[in-house]
Amino acid sequence: MLWADRIAGEIRDTRKPRDGKTFLIRDEKTLSGRVHVGSMRGVAIHGLISEVLSEYGIANEYRYELNDFDPFDSIPSYLDQEKFIEHLGKPLYAVPSPESGFANYAEYFGAEFTGVHKKAGFAPAYYRATEFYRSGKMDTYVKTALERAKDIRRILKETSGSDKDESWLPVSVVCENCGKMMTTRAHDYDGETVGYTCDRSPDETVPCGHTGRVAPWKGAVKLFWKADWAAKWSAVGVDIEGGGKDHSTRGGSRDVANHISREIFGAEPPFDMPYEFFLVGGRKMSSSKGRGTSAKDMADLFPPELFRLALIGKDIREQIDIDPSGESVPRLYDWYDELAEGVREGKADDYSRLFALCELPEKRAALMAPWQMRFREVAFVLQMPHLALAEEAVRAKGSPLTEDEKRALEERARYAKFWLATYAPEEFKYELQKEMPQVALSDVQKKALGALADYLQAGKRTGEELHLRLHELKTEIPIQPKELFQTMYRVFLNRDSGPKAGWFLAGLPHDFVVERLGEAIK
Numbered sequence: 001m002l003w004a005d006r007i008a009g010e011i012r013d014t015r016k017p018r019d020g021k022t023f024l025i026r027d028e029k030t031l032s033g034r035v036h037v038g039s040m041r042g043v044a045i046h047g048l049i050s051e052v053l054s055e056y057g058i059a060n061e062y063r064y065e066l067n068d069f070d071p072f073d074s075i076p077s078y079l080d081q082e083k084f085i086e087h088l089g090k091p092l093y094a095v096p097s098p099e100s101g102f103a104n105y106a107e108y109f110g111a112e113f114t115g116v117h118k119k120a121g122f123a124p125a126y127y128r129a130t131e132f133y134r135s136g137k138m139d140t141y142v143k144t145a146l147e148r149a150k151d152i153r154r155i156l157k158e159t160s161g162s163d164k165d166e167s168w169l170p171v172s173v174v175c176e177n178c179g180k181m182m183t184t185r186a187h188d189y190d191g192e193t194v195g196y197t198c199d200r201s202p203d204e205t206v207p208c209g210h211t212g213r214v215a216p217w218k219g220a221v222k223l224f225w226k227a228d229w230a231a232k233w234s235a236v237g238v239d240i241e242g243g244g245k246d247h248s249t250r251g252g253s254r255d256v257a258n259h260i261s262r263e264i265f266g267a268e269p270p271f272d273m274p275y276e277f278f279l280v281g282g283r284k285m286s287s288s289k290g291r292g293t294s295a296k297d298m299a300d301l302f303p304p305e306l307f308r309l310a311l312i313g314k315d316i317r318e319q320i321d322i323d324p325s326g327e328s329v330p331r332l333y334d335w336y337d338e339l340a341e342g343v344r345e346g347k348a349d350d351y352s353r354l355f356a357l358c359e360l361p362e363k364r365a366a367l368m369a370p371w372q373m374r375f376r377e378v379a380f381v382l383q384m385p386h387l388a389l390a391e392e393a394v395r396a397k398g399s400p401l402t403e404d405e406k407r408a409l410e411e412r413a414r415y416a417k418f419w420l421a422t423y424a425p426e427e428f429k430y431e432l433q434k435e436m437p438q439v440a441l442s443d444v445q446k447k448a449l450g451a452l453a454d455y456l457q458a459g460k461r462t463g464e465e466l467h468l469r470l471h472e473l474k475t476e477i478p479i480q481p482k483e484l485f486q487t488m489y490r491v492f493l494n495r496d497s498g499p500k501a502g503w504f505l506a507g508l509p510h511d512f513v514v515e516r517l518g519e520a521i522k
C-alpha cells in the first residue's frame, strides 16, 4: 500500500476532526530567502493526504502558513549584503523586497515558492503569520504563555535539556525604537505589559539600547517558535501536521511543541507524519545556496507529473535524493515511464496507484498513460543534427504516434533541451564528430571495425541487427566488449561511452557510417 493511502486510512480509522466536521491540515514555511526544494516535501505530503482524504469522501481543508513573522537572521549570499545589513534582526515583513512589486521580503520569496506549489498541483489556502498575530487571534495564547512562562521553561529543560534563566519569557518583542526583534530581550511580564531591553547584537548590527514596556498584543511580540508552533495548532485548529525528520527527534522541536500544546494550551497535538529529507545530490538543506537546490530550480527541471513523482514517489520514511546534474534526472523519467507502462498494460497495483497520484485529481478518472520515448533517447536525438525527433520516436515506438503521444514528446523535448542547456553532466552530451577524431586503434580494434564495415557495406541494417552483429563480433574477433564499444564511440563521438550502439549506428546516415569506419581502419 502506498504511504499516502496507509496514512490517510489511519487518519480515517482513528481520528475525528476537532470541530467534528472537517479535518484541518497545516504546514508552514518561514520565508527567509529562496526556498530549498526540501520544503516542497512537506507541501506535497500534506497536499497529497488532503487529496486522498477527499477521494475517500472525508471533508478536509489544507491551510499553508507563509511565515512572515520570524526574524531576518542572515542575508542570503545572492543578495546585496550592504543593502540588507541594516535590516538584520527585523521581522521578515519589515524587510524590503529584493525587487519592486512586492509588499516585503517575505512576500517576494513567498510568491516564487507558491508558484512552485501551483506547478506541482497543490493549492492550499494560504495565510500569513502576521494575519494571525495582528488580528489578535494569538493574544490568548501569548497571554497564557506569558503567565505560564515558568512551566514552559521547565518543559524546555525536561524535554530538550535547554536551560533558560528565570527572567526568560517565551516571546520576542519587536523593539518600538529600531523595529528589530532579534536584538531584544523580554524580562518581565506584569499581567499587562512586557518589559524589554534592545541590547543584543546579532552579527555586526549594533543594538539601539532602547528599554521599554510594551502591551504584548496584536503582533507587538511573537511567541518563541516552539510555543508559537503549539499555539498555532490551537489557534488554527489543526488536526493533521507532519514535520521534517530534523524536527522529529526525541527532545526535538516537535517533541517540545507537543508538550507545550498539552500542558500549556490543553490541546492534543495534531496527527504527526514525520518525514525524511529531500536531498539534492546527497546534501541536505544546509547547502541551500547552490544552483539547482531551490524549489523553483527543481520545478523548472520537470513537467508537473514528474515533479510530483519526485516529491511523492518515495515513502515518507525514505530519503529522496535528486541531483540535477547527475543521472537521477533521466532515472526519474525512466521510473515514470515504467509506471506508465504498467498502466497501459492495465495493471492495478501500487505502481498504477502512484502513477495516478502523479496526475492532478481531476485527471485521475480517465487516466492517460501515452507511450513516451525514453528521456535519454530524446536528449540524445536532440543533439544529433541529422536526426528528426518525430521520426526517431516513430521508429522507437514501431508505429505512428497518437496526438497525445506527439504532445507528450514535444513536452519532453522541451524539458530535455532545458536540462542539456543547464545541468546535464558531460556523459549526456554528445557531439557527432564531423571529422575523424585522433584515435590510436589497436589491430584487434581495427579488425572489429573492419568486420562491422563489411557487414554494413552489404546494405542498410536495423538497430536490432547491428546490436546482434556487435555481440557476435565479441567472440568472433575476439575482442573485449568494453574495448569494442569504446572504439565505436571514440570514432563517432570522440568519447568512451554513448547510447545503445546498434540503434545509434542505425540512426546515423548509412554512407557516413561506412565511410567513417573505412577511415578508422586505414
Ligand SMILES: [Zn+2]
Pocket (backbone or CB within 6 Å): 175, 176, 177, 178, 179, 180, 183, 198, 207, 208, 209, 210
Ligand atoms: Zn531597538
